[in-house]
Amino acid sequence: MALEVAFLAPSVGVTARAPQVHTSAGPKSRTGFGVKMAAGACSVIAAAGLASSRKRSKTAARYTTQTILPSLAWIKSGVKASELQPTELRALTLAGNDVLIGKTEAGALFCVGNLCPHIGTPMSEGADVIGDVIVCPLHGSSFKVTNGELIDWCVSPPVIGPLTGLIVEKKNLLVFECRQGGFLGSGEVEVLVDTNAKKAYEANYWKGLLDAQGKDDGTYY
Known part of the structure; x- marks a missing residue:
């Protein structure tokens, strides 16, 4: 065979x-x-x-801990002021910045940071606009939309709200300069933002992470 x-x-x-x-x-x-x-x-x-x-x-990940300087630029929001009603709010992310465009009860246009400085609650999730004041939906902190000035800090719910406010330093609300573009202000709302904000945040994050083990330049304390 x-x-x-x-x-x-x-x-x-x-x-x-x-x-x-x-x-x-x-x-x-x-x-x-x-x-x-x-x-x-x-x-x-x-x-x-x-x-x-x-x-x-395979791609190599690259991070930096260098100091990132601000780079301000007017960014179009895609929203026209004529589309907004008094006390209405629109949340957007522009060049890495979480912003909230809205109108006061009198119809004045404003733009503030969307995250409450207490614990980062999105203001867009139910915030009230009363006059020219915006009120956080979670703990009732209130701020002037014209300059971000703090009015009340964590006033609700009773007892619990004030207790949560004790663990975080009182801060004002971030305010962004805004304007109406186009001919005679008929175009989109434009917001002045730091286009390097995201890079700066990431650099500070990695610097802090490295500093927890030693200096960010590779040496130790």
Whole structure:
């Protein structure tokens, strides 16, 4: 009895011919054997291709702890002042800054930071505008929308609100300068923001993280 094995593996694909066993009764196919060899070769090639793909797609992460200076620019909000009703609020993210555009009860346009300086509650989630004052929906802190001046700090709910206010230093609300663009102020509302704010935040984050272990320049205290 003679055993003949034929196995072809060209560079583009894999082709396998089932080996045959010659007996007195004629050739008998050994299909299972051929399929196993072909499957094994395919697995090797697929693994090599996957490893090569992973190697090509790997990207080095880069971080910085350097001081990032502000870069102010007027950014269009996509909102027209004529679209806003008195006391209405619109939350936006402009160049990494979370802002809140709105109108006072008298219809004056304003733009403030959307996050309450207490614990970062979004003002857009139910804040009230009373006159020219905005009230945080969570603990009732209130601020002047014209200059961000703090009026009341964590006044609600009773007992719980004031207790939560004790753990955070009192702060004013961030205010952004805004204007109406276009001819005679008929265009979009434009907001003056720091386009480097996100980079500065990330740099301070990594600097603080490194300072927890040693100095951010690689030395130790």
